[in-house]
Amino acid sequence: MSDAKTVTDASFDTDVINSEDTIMVDFWAEWCGPCRAVSPILDQIAAEHSDKIKIVKLNVDDNPQIAAKYQITSIPAMKVFRGGEVVKTIIGAKPKAALENDLADYLA
Amino acid sequence: MRQIIIIGSGPAGFTAAIYAARAGLQPLLIASSVEAGGELMKTTEVENFPGFPDGIQGPELMTKLQEQAEKFGTEVLLDDVTAVDFSGDIKKISTGYSGEFEAQAVIFATGSAYRKLGLEDEERLSGRGVSWCATCDGFFFKTKTIAVIGGGDSAMEEATFLTRFAEKVYLVHRKDSLRASKIMQERAFANDKIEFVLNSAVVGINGENSVESLTLENTVTGETSQLDVQGLFVAIGNDPRTHLVHGQLDLTAAGTIAVAGRSSKTNIAGVFAAGDVIDDTYRQAATAAASGTVAALDAEHYLAGLAEAGAIAELREAEHEVSLVEAVASRR
Numbered sequence: 510m511s512d513a514k515t516v517t518d519a520s521f522d523t524d525v526i527n528s529e530d531t532i533m534v535d536f537w538a539e540w541c542g543p544c545r546a547v548s549p550i551l552d553q554i555a556a557e558h559s560d561k562i563k564i565v566k567l568n569v570d571d572n573p574q575i576a577a578k579y580q581i582t583s584i585p586a587m588k589v590f591r592g593g594e595v596v597k598t599i600i601g602a603k604p605k606a607a608l609e610n611d612l613a614d615y616l617a
Numbered sequence: 618m619r620q621i622i623i624i625g626s627g628p629a630g631f632t633a634a635i636y637a638a639r640a641g642l643q644p645l646l647i648a649s650s651v652e653a654g655g656e657l658m659k660t661t662e663v664e665n666f667p668g669f670p671d672g673i674q675g676p677e678l679m680t681k682l683q684e685q686a687e688k689f690g691t692e693v694l695l696d697d698v699t700a701v702d703f704s705g706d707i708k709k710i711s712t713g714y715s716g717e718f719e720a721q722a723v724i725f726a727t728g729s730a731y732r733k734l735g736l737e738d739e740e741r742l743s744g745r746g747v748s749w750c751a752t753c754d755g756f757f758f759k760t761k762t763i764a765v766i767g768g769g770d771s772a773m774e775e776a777t778f779l780t781r782f783a784e785k786v787y788l789v790h791r792k793d794s795l796r797a798s799k800i801m802q803e804r805a806f807a808n809d810k811i812e813f814v815l816n817s818a819v820v821g822i823n824g825e826n827s828v829e830s831l832t833l834e835n836t837v838t839g840e841t842s843q844l845d846v847q848g849l850f851v852a853i854g855n856d857p858r859t860h861l862v863h864g865q866l867d868l869t870a871a872g873t874i875a876v877a878g879r880s881s882k883t884n885i886a887g888v889f890a891a892g893d894v895i896d897d898t899y900r901q902a903a904t905a906a907a908s909g910t911v912a913a914l915d916a917e918h919y920l921a922g923l924a925e926a927g928a929i930a931e932l933r934e935a936e937h938e939v940s941l942v943e944a945v946a947s948r949r
Contacts (some may be wrong), residue, residue: 600744602651
């Protein structure tokens with residue numbers, strides 16, 4: 510099981526929108542195989558770059574409001590937030606090197 | 618150095634691993650970091666794999682195959698192969714994070730990748746209504762109207778699965794007949810929510826921020842029309858995943874790895890190929906498993922030959938030494 514913090518419809522404003530940190534939200538669901546596959550890789554990236562980015566998880570089954578607000582239609586979907594705005598969207602499970610490449614601007 | 622390394626973790630790779638492990642070869646199976654388990658990880662009910670009369674979920678079948686392979690001593694590595702070098706007797710395999718591996722024999726079972734439509738807006742709208750994974754994304758199309766593109770079993774399965782969520786599913790296919798098996802066709806025909814749009818090719822995907830409609834071209838008359846949908850699921854087939862071996866292994870005209878007859882032998886001794894990467898015709902979990910079996914047996918035979926050749930060479934060397942000693946002794 511992932512150690513990443515869980516965010517919800519109720520906590521999203523506090524935990525993500527109003528946060529001072531760079532936060533990547535991993536939109537996932539229990540029934541999504543690729544979501545389970547990419548989860549440990551996200552944990553590794555979070556651990557290796559804990560000073561740069563925080564990674565949190567939002568279960569789309571339990572939190573339909575936020576999933577709908579950000580028009581999620583494909584998971585895993587990973588959105589990077591800075592100052593309450595989405596600055597980067599990554600769709601689909603990818604190997605670690607590809608994810609690090611996509612996230613280069615936020616990990617440096 | 619290992620005796621055998623298997624690249625790929627679908628039914629072909631894991632079945633090869635079961636056989637190789639039971640033969641005492643302690644195989645290493647490199648499964649990929651995010652696609653371990655292969656195509657079946659994205660399917661739901663598998664009803665045609667022998668031995669499961671009540672069907673089995675695709676991911677569960679793959680978990681069981683892995684357990685069976687590990688039970689006999691297969692080591693499974695969740696990493697991606699980044700390069701292979703099959704030029705020497707010792708085959709070299711580089712991975713993303715686990716370094717380089719060497720083996721006497723390799724079974725290449727990397728399967729196939731989803732084919733794209735090749736349209737301009739496909740990439741832009743991917744994740745915004747365009748999807749390749751019905752089981753992952755169907756949930757987001759509750760009460761929406763969507764289209765599934767394709768005429769094979771996977772298109773029928775996806776269309777039928779998606780009616781659990783969508784209000785309406787158009788099944789769009791270029792031809793006037795379907796390639797899918799009879800039982801899958803009948804299931805789709807019997808479903809009230811599915812409407813067939815045949816003789817139609819998708820030539821455009823429209824929408825500013827998300828999919829709003831498709832432009833279809835009638836493949837008989839050439840007329841174009843608009844189809845309003847909020848989602849598009851592409852199931853038009855797969856291409857064998859061969860990019861790692863281009864320039865090293867011979868390919869067929871269909872783009873699969875060429876093997877000799879009914880065997881798994883490629884043009885390079887010690888390199889065997891199995892599953893969808895050599896098969897653009899049948900592409901079933903059961904045929905892939907059978908193909909993995911063939912590859913493991915071929916590899917086993919090859920390794921036994923190497924061991925025998927090695928033993929003979931050692932024996933000759935020993936005899937040579939003895940004769941030298943005798944020659945020296947006789948001079949004295």
